Amino acid sequence: MTTRMRQMEAADLDGVEAIERVIYSHPWTRGNFADSLAAGYHCWVLERDGQLAGYAVTMIAAGEAHLLNLSVAAPLQRQGLGSELLRFVLQLARDCAAVTIYLEVRESNTAARALYARHGFSEVGVRKGYYPATASREDAVTMTKVLI
Numbered sequence: 782m783t784t785r786m787r788q789m790e791a792a793d794l795d796g797v798e799a800i801e802r803v804i805y806s807h808p809w810t811r812g813n814f815a816d817s818l819a820a821g822y823h824c825w826v827l828e829r830d831g832q833l834a835g836y837a838v839t840m841i842a843a844g845e846a847h848l849l850n851l852s853v854a855a856p857l858q859r860q861g862l863g864s865e866l867l868r869f870v871l872q873l874a875r876d877c878a879a880v881t882i883y884l885e886v887r888e889s890n891t892a893a894r895a896l897y898a899r900h901g902f903s904e905v906g907v908r909k910g911y912y913p914a915t916a917s918r919e920d921a922v923t924m925t926k927v928l929i
């Protein structure tokens with residue numbers, strides 16, 4: 782099995798949207814990804830054996846990286862691909878002279894919180910009611926990592 786990273790293109794949006802809809806209760810829309818591409822955010826996809834397996838969207842400016850989306854297709858989770866994507870994003874941020882990286886994650890998302898903790902992120906705060914949820918709102922945990 783071979784994996785490779787490449788930049789996301791408009792032609793990827795159907796596949797990205799299909800993955801997104803399965804793995805999130807409140808997925809990003811196609812427009813969110815199109816806007817990210819248009820804004821020049823760092824949008825990358827991970828292919829495994831030529832198939833779209835995951836993707837990450839990162840905004841990097843003024844020495845700070847903000848990881849906005851990191852996702853692995855449902856059938857391919859827990860096989861190391863999320864770690865591969867995250868390692869790529871960390872190196873990308875360093876290459877773009879970011880000193881810190883931060884992200885928000887749903888409080889209930891134990892898988893993602895464990896992934897980020899494993900890669901050296903610390904939980905530094907809570908944003909109350911940051912995310913939409915089925916009944917009301919859900920808090921976000923803010924996590925950061927120093928890159929230097």
Ligand SMILES: CC(C)(COP(=O)(O)OP(=O)(O)OC[C@H]1O[C@@H](n2cnc3c(N)ncnc32)[C@H](O)[C@@H]1OP(=O)(O)O)[C@@H](O)C(=O)NCCC(=O)NCCS
Nearest residue numbers: 804851852853858859860861862863864886892893895896
């Ligand atoms: C979070 C996500 C990206 C992880 O990707 P993945 O490919 O499954 O992660 P990996 O296989 O690289 O796992 C690395 C580590 O993360 C942690 N982890 C991943 N999935 C986990 C789970 N379901 N439960 C607990 N820990 C988990 C573990 O520490 C794991 O190491 P281990 O398998 O040796 O125990 C993936 O579950 C996903 O796409 N989820 C839906 C989208 C999402 O929530 N994205 C994050 C938004 S902030």
